[in-house]
Amino acid sequence: MTPKNKKLPAAEWHQRKSLKDLIAVLDGTGNMTRFVGGAVRDTLLGVPVKDIDLATILKPDAVMKRLEDAGIKVIPTGIDHGTVTAVTTDGPVEITTLRRDVSTDGRRATVAYSDDWQEDAARRDFTINALFADPETLEIYDYFGGLVDLENHQIRFIGSAAQRIAEDHLRIMRYFRFLARLGQHNVDQDTFDACRKAARELAKLSRERVADELIKLLGASDPVYAVQEMIQADIFANIVAEIDPDAGEILATLNLREEAHDISPDPLRRLVGLLPKDVDKAINIVTGLKLSKKTRRAVASRLVAPDPTASDILPLAYHHGADAARDMALLFAADDTLADCLVQLDGWDKPVLPMTGGDLIAMGLKPGPVVAETLERIERQWIREGFPGEDRARSIARELILPT
Structure with missing residues (x-):
């Protein structure tokens, strides 16, 4: 399924000389290499592209040899899965050989190399992530209706949602992450049911992988709908010990306050909103997610004052930092005192006691x-x-x- 004449819009990233030189080495003009995944998706959405990924029919050893012969530094970052990273003057570019799944166990897949673009697209998670683009003509290759789903803000698994989740249970978290980022209020009921039925499998995954997806989800501009759907699907019951009973309402209020006061979203602040307001319980959860000591300290500092007021916000900032005090205000201050708290913190620098x-x-x-x-x-x-x-x-x- 490839709509005729649909092309990748003009963008700075795919005009970089370093990328053009890299693709020339990989013989991109011979239809051996294409742009894939997030760079294609985000360019179509008109949002900044963070990472550039290439797919190629070349085997990893052939990719590495071509790059080395051309004097381009290459790192075998995921060689067992067909991925190497080219280091260019404009940043790293991941290059992955086309693959097909041989077997999966819900945590990892055994793959074999392929030279079939549609076969490679079929093993990806969502239709919007299976879009390819020719680096020379910018023609888009869409095998599973990703362009229509992108236009409709529909997050849809390729094929059976239950089957795709069974292949990799982390796809449950990825589904809700993309729902938070792109899905608006548009959950697919069959997909929701598949996620809910498989939710208990999340407990078997490494906490690092789960935490990474959770933090990315909470960093979305408006994660409220996705989080509320996760609560309904009992997702959190399988990734943390417990969440605040009012987590959905707390997060909704927090999001409105951030928007009203033009404060950038922060995943740590949102995480605190989800956690129990008992410091020991919250720290146990953060520790269980294998988050850093710095994050644990930050969570603890934001739970010391469940109801900050305008009279104590600066003392809180003095002891815990202005960022922590601002988060406490956004999370827990009463409506009639929030603005005063934020005004006091604006441009505030910690004073030094003028006595020794x-x-x-x-x-x-x-x-x-x-x-x-x-x-x-x-x-x-x-x-x-x-x-x-x-x-x-x-x-x-x-x-x-x-x-x-």
């Missing part, structure tokens, strides 16, 4: 543990008073050192 231990000793305090203890008391009062200048900080110090 040496200052306290100079004022007559004896050296020892009491210095640090007194400095902490001064800091607490200084924060309560809104971070006043040095004169007031010294007054606070005198009041504590020489009480009347």
